[in-house]
Every structure is written in C-alpha cells, then in structure tokens.
Amino acid sequence: MSTSYRVDWRRRLTDRSMTVVVTGCFVAAMVPLVWLLGTVVTKGLARFDWTFFTSSMRGIVGDGGGALHAIWGTVLITAATVAISVPIGVATAIYLTEYGSGWLPRLIRFLVQVLTGLPSIVAGLFIYALVVILAGPGARSGVAGALALSLLMTPVVITSAEQMLRLVPTSVREAAIGLGAAKHAIVATIILPHAASGILAGVMLGVCRIIGETAPLLLVAGFTDAMNSSIFDSRMATLPVYIYSQWQNKGADLAAYDNRAWTAALVLIGLVLIFNLTSRLITHRFAPAAQGVGD
Amino acid sequence: MTDTTVTTAATPTVSSSRRLAIESMSAYYGDVQALADISLTIEPHTITAFIGPSGCGKSTLLRTINRMHETAPHAKVAGSIRLDGVDLYGANVDPVAVRRKIGMVFQRPNPFLTMSIRDNVLAGLKLQHRKVSKTHGDDITEMSLRAANLWDSVKDRLNKPGSSLSGGQQQRLCIARVIAVEPDVILMDEPCSALDPISTAAIEDLMINLRRDYTVVIVTHNMQQARRVSDRTAFFTVAGAGEPGRLIECGSTEQIFSHPVHQATADYVGGRFG
Numbered sequence: 001m002s003t004s005y006r007v008d009w010r011r012r013l014t015d016r017s018m019t020v021v022v023t024g025c026f027v028a029a030m031v032p033l034v035w036l037l038g039t040v041v042t043k044g045l046a047r048f049d050w051t052f053f054t055s056s057m058r059g060i061v062g063d064g065g066g067a068l069h070a071i072w073g074t075v076l077i078t079a080a081t082v083a084i085s086v087p088i089g090v091a092t093a094i095y096l097t098e099y100g101s102g103w104l105p106r107l108i109r110f111l112v113q114v115l116t117g118l119p120s121i122v123a124g125l126f127i128y129a130l131v132v133i134l135a136g137p138g139a140r141s142g143v144a145g146a147l148a149l150s151l152l153m154t155p156v157v158i159t160s161a162e163q164m165l166r167l168v169p170t171s172v173r174e175a176a177i178g179l180g181a182a183k184h185a186i187v188a189t190i191i192l193p194h195a196a197s198g199i200l201a202g203v204m205l206g207v208c209r210i211i212g213e214t215a216p217l218l219l220v221a222g223f224t225d226a227m228n229s230s231i232f233d234s235r236m237a238t239l240p241v242y243i244y245s246q247w248q249n250k251g252a253d254l255a256a257y258d259n260r261a262w263t264a265a266l267v268l269i270g271l272v273l274i275f276n277l278t279s280r281l282i283t284h285r286f287a288p289a290a291q292g293v294g295d
Numbered sequence: 296m297t298d299t300t301v302t303t304a305a306t307p308t309v310s311s312s313r314r315l316a317i318e319s320m321s322a323y324y325g326d327v328q329a330l331a332d333i334s335l336t337i338e339p340h341t342i343t344a345f346i347g348p349s350g351c352g353k354s355t356l357l358r359t360i361n362r363m364h365e366t367a368p369h370a371k372v373a374g375s376i377r378l379d380g381v382d383l384y385g386a387n388v389d390p391v392a393v394r395r396k397i398g399m400v401f402q403r404p405n406p407f408l409t410m411s412i413r414d415n416v417l418a419g420l421k422l423q424h425r426k427v428s429k430t431h432g433d434d435i436t437e438m439s440l441r442a443a444n445l446w447d448s449v450k451d452r453l454n455k456p457g458s459s460l461s462g463g464q465q466q467r468l469c470i471a472r473v474i475a476v477e478p479d480v481i482l483m484d485e486p487c488s489a490l491d492p493i494s495t496a497a498i499e500d501l502m503i504n505l506r507r508d509y510t511v512v513i514v515t516h517n518m519q520q521a522r523r524v525s526d527r528t529a530f531f532t533v534a535g536a537g538e539p540g541r542l543i544e545c546g547s548t549e550q551i552f553s554h555p556v557h558q559a560t561a562d563y564v565g566g567r568f569g
Contacts, residue, residue: 171401171403171405172405172407172408174366174399175401175405175406175472177363178361178363178394178398178399178473179395179398179418179419179422179423179472180392180393180394180395180396180419180423181391181394181419181422181423182391182422185422185423185424186422189418189422190407190409190418190422194409196409
C-alpha cells in the first residue's frame with residue numbers, strides 16, 4: 001500500500017474551498033452589523049452630552065433638549081412589562097411541564113405559538129380597543145403600553161421557560177419524589193432553582209424583543225415632550241417613539257432633530273447591551289454546577 | 296389525614312418490625328405488563344437483593360414498593376404491599392407519605408446541583424416542610440453524613456456544592472440525604488453501577504452497617520455484590536421481550552447461590568446465561 005500515505009489533493013482542495021466559503025459568509029454577515037454600529041456611534045456621539053441625559057424636550061424648539069423623559073419612560077414601561085409577563089409566563093410554563101395533561105396543554109402551546117408571531121401593531125390595536133372601552137377614547141398611559149408589550153413578551157417567556165423546565169433532569173425530579181416531597185414543594189425547592197438561570201435568559205430574550213417596539217407604544221402610550229413618572233396617568237414617551245418623532249416632526253433646525261434621533265438610538269442600543277451583560281452575569285452566578293460524576 | 300394512616304399504624308411497631316409483605320403484585324406500563332403476580336416477604340433488618348437479567352422487572356418491583364412506579368406516564372399496579380400490616384396501596388394512603396417511610400437511592404448519584412452538601416442532606420426535611428433549627432440541622436447533617444461514612448471527608452466543606460464530590464462520594468451523599476428523613480426502609484436501585492470498584496466497596500460496607508437500623512432492598516446486576524452484601528436473594532427472570540417479569544425463587548443468599556431449587560436460578564447464578 002505505497003499510495004495510502006499520499007496527500008489527497010482533491011480532499012485538501014475541498015477542505016480549503018469550504019473554509020473560504022464559510023469564512024466569507026461570516027464576514028458578509030458581520031459587515032452590516034459593524035457598519036450599523038459604526039454609523040450609530042459616530043452620528044450618535046454628536047449629542048451624547050450631559051444635557052441629553054438631564055433634560056426633556058419640554059419647550060424646546062430647535063437645538064438643545066434631551067431624552068430623559070423617553071429614557072425614563074422606556075425603563076418604566078419595560079419594568080412594568082417584565083412585572084406582568086414573567087409571573088404569567090413562568091406560571092404557565094410550570095403548568096405545561098409539571099401539571100398539565102390531555103388536550104389543554106396542547107391547546108395552550110398552539111395559542112402561544114400563534115401569539116409568538118403576533119404583529120406588534122395588532123397587540124397595540126387590541127390594547128387600544130380595551131383602553132377605549134375602559135377609560136374612554138383618547139386615553140393614553142404607560143401601563144397600557146406595558147400591557148400591549150406583555151402580549152408580545154409573555155409567549156417568549158412561556159416558550160423559553162418551558163424548555164428550561166424540561167431540561168431539569170428526570171434523575172433530579174425522582175430524587176425529590178423519592179424523598180417524600182409533594183409536587184408544589186418539588187417545583188418551588190428543586191425545579192425552579194435548577195431552571196432559574198435558563199428562565200432568566202429567556203426573560204432577557206423577551207426584553208430584547210420588546211424594548212425596541214415602536215408601533216404599539218405609539219398607539220397606546222402616545223408621545224409627550226415632558227417628563228412623566230406615573231405609568232398609570234397620561235402620555236409617556238419612550239426611546240423608540242422619541243426617535244420616530246424626532247425624525248418625523250423636524251423643526252427648522254434639521255440637524256438638531258437628526259442628531260437627537262441618532263443619540264437616542266445609541267442610548268437604546270446601550271440599554272440593551274447593559275441589560276444583556278447584567279443578565280449574563282446573573283445567569284452565570286445562578287447556573288447549577290455541571291453534573292459531575294467523577295470516577 | 297392520610298399521613299396519619301401510615302404513621303399511627305407503623306409507629307408502635309417500628310422498633311420491633313419493618314417487614315414488607317408483597318402480595319400478588321403486578322405492574323404495567325400502559326398495556327405492557329412488566330411484572331406478573333409477585334409475592335414475596337422482605338424481612339426486617341436484612342439486606343434483600345433482587346437479581347435477574349435486564350427487563351426481568353426487578354427495578355420495577357423496587358419502584359412499586361415506594362410507589363415511585365406510578366409516577367411514570369400510564370403506569371399502573373395491581374396487588375398490595377404491606378409495611379408492618381399497613382397496605383401501602385390502601386384507599387386512604389398518600390403516596391407522598393409512603394415515600395417518607397421508604398427512602399430510595401438511585402442508579403446514578405443525583406445530588407441537587409443547586410444546593411450545598413449540607414443543604415443536600417437537609418433537602419428531604421425542607422421538601423417535607425419540616426422546620427429545623429440551625430443547631431438541629433447541624434446535628435442531623437453530622438449524624439446522617441457519619442452514617443453514610445462521608446462525614447470525615449466533607450466536614451470542612453459543608454457549604455461547597457454537592458457536585459464538587461467524586462461519584463462515590465455523591466452516592467454516599469444521596470444515602471445521607473435518605474437517612475436524614477429517617478425512613479424505615481431503604482431501597483437501592485443498582486447503587487454502584489456507575490461507580491468504580493473502590494467506591495463500590497465503600498458503599499457495600501455502608502450497606503452492611505445500614506442493615507442494623509433499616510430494612511434494605513437492593514437491585515443489582517452484579518452477582519458477586521449480591522453474594523457479598525445480601526442476606527436474602529430473590530431471583531427474577533423474563534421469558535422474552537414484551538413478556539412480564541416473574542419471580543423464580545427467593546431464599547437465603549447462601550441457599551440461592553449454593554443449591555437453588557430451580558434450574559433457571561442455577562444457570563443464572565452459575566453464569567450460564569444472562
């Protein structure tokens with residue numbers, strides 16, 4: 001077998017060309033991402049100043065002003081959305097994995113799947129209709145915005161939490177059952193802590209889904225130039241809607257409006273990044289140690 | 296209420312007897328019958344080994360004793376198991392209460408990964424909502440870990456995660472966790488099959504000590520192990536795939552290995568099949 005150790009040029013050529021193709025695809029995917037970040041950072045830095053973070057747009061025409069009211073609105077509405085979606089989402093996931101049997105869980109899973117694809121404008125219109133019935137036409141509030149966003153976020157939380165709960169090993173469940181634990185105790189003491197880091201990652205995914213939403217907020221939370229710290233009362237600005245309105249309703253000084261829109265975009269990306277890093281850190285702290293069975 | 300059914304009936308006789316009487320037990324997974332009509336008495340303060348080829352239903356029988364079998368989807372049982380005269384499958388018996396009296400150690404060590412060594416030992420008490428003070432908890436931890444021959448190697452790192460231990464130590468931690476809830480009976484489902492020979496020897500020593508305080512039932516594929524540790528042995532077999540497992544014979548380990556009544560037993564313990 002004198003040929004068996006010879007270099008196989010054909011195989012080597014295939015290997016090289018595939019490497020080139022895969023690397024090329026990676027670069028192609030990275031280009032728009034880097035470009036986008038570069039554009040947002042360079043254009044956003046123009047107004048990345050103290051005033052931007054300390055003042056609202058109240059009484060501002062032209063240069064100056066800021067987005068404090070919109071940043072504050074995004075933080076409040078996002079927090080309210082999390083407060084609504086996470087308990088409902090996690091409880092539903094627990095029902096699906098631990099308690100449900102028969103046709104009801106299948107129906108719920110189907111509906112959750114449908115809801116996951118719900119266009120955000122439809123969520124906005126639905127809550128708009130609800131708010132009109134309850135509070136009369138023209139009513140806008142942060143909490144209505146949070147409700148609309150919850151319709152978008154809850155399905156994401158349910159789906160990811162269900163997957164995480166299913167990942168808890170049978171051996172761990174059996175250990176708890178074997179110790180004479182009732183079901184609710186097993187869920188609270190063993191299964192939830194085990195799945196906590198994964199559930200948190202799902203919550204993070206959900207927040208990323210909703211933090212940039214514009215359309216439903218435009219409908220039900222409205223827009224304002226002034227600070228509003230109450231999510232239950234009157235219009236509340238948010239960063240995406242702020243960006244939209246800066247770009248849409250430009251005054252005489254075009255550059256001032258454009259610059260504020262870019263800076264708000266930069267802040268929004270920054271918020272997502274900060275949130276992402278924080279939850280990664282928490283996830284890392286809470287993750288159960290890998291199942292190590294030494295020999 | 297159902298809790299007391301087991302407790303009150305068992306408490307007065309606890310020290311004198313922890314006898315399990317299995318009567319005409321059959322077990323099913325959906326339409327498949329896994330066990331046919333098993334009757335067997337498990338003597339208190341002895342180690343009883345269940346041996347037999349794979350699929351003979353020995354693990355299933357073990358899991359019917361603490362009513363673990365019925366937690367599998369579509370699993371059913373017929374027959375009765377009495378612990379000191381109380382039918383564990385009686386109408387008023389809560390399976391959760393049964394599992395508090397009959398602890399279980401599994402094939403692979405399964406400590407709770409989110410908990411420290413100490414919390415693992417006390418997990419059963421926590422799961423049963425029993426309030427334990429700090430000092431009492433310390434006492435239970437030490438007592439249970441000593442009983443599981445693990446105290447000396449972990450006493451300085453009780454707050455480290457249970458997953459930091461070796462496989463054999465994890466299995467002893469799981470045994471300590473069972474001891475902490477003070478069961479009458481300890482079931483062990485191939486407790487050494489994932490362990491190396493040294494860890495296996497440590498667990499076997501431990502089993503022999505446990506016999507003084509508990510009724511122990513062990514499922515094993517390892518006939519040498521059955522011979523080394525058990526007082527009584529039950530041999531099960533199965534005619535073929537899809538057939539239910541049957542008990543061939545049960546007797547003292549000495550008798551089963553030296554002069555079994557049935558030819559099938561002789562063939563199996565002699566290594567001629569299975």
